[in-house]
Amino acid sequence: MAGSVLPIRLDPVLKKRLTAKAKAEGRSVSEQIRYYALLAMIAEENPDLPLSMIQDILEGDEQAKQGLLEPYPWGVL
Numbered sequence: 170m171a172g173s174v175l176p177i178r179l180d181p182v183l184k185k186r187l188t189a190k191a192k193a194e195g196r197s198v199s200e201q202i203r204y205y206a207l208l209a210m211i212a213e214e215n216p217d218l219p220l221s222m223i224q225d226i227l228e229g230d231e232q233a234k235q236g237l238l239e240p241y242p243w244g245v246l
Contacts, residue, residue, distance in 0.1 A: 177202075 179187070184198070191201035211223050232238055 187198050187201055191198045194201065196204065208220065208223060212220060215223070
């Protein structure tokens with residue numbers, strides 16, 4: 170994903186928290202900030218959806234892109 174550079178200033182405590190969360194999620198700090206920005210935009214556009222549902226939708230979308238989905242057998246008991 171090519172993008173432009175946007176320098177931002179972060180509070181040192183916020184930077185430490187972002188760094189810890191990024192490491193836990195296997196992302197760089199920049200990737201973590203982009204992820205949080207995406208979540209915030211989606212949440213603002215869809216105030217009726219809980220954050221956990223938005224995260225699940227994004228995860229499912231990525232799984233679909235990776236070819237990990239299987240068809241659901243409708244009508245089969």
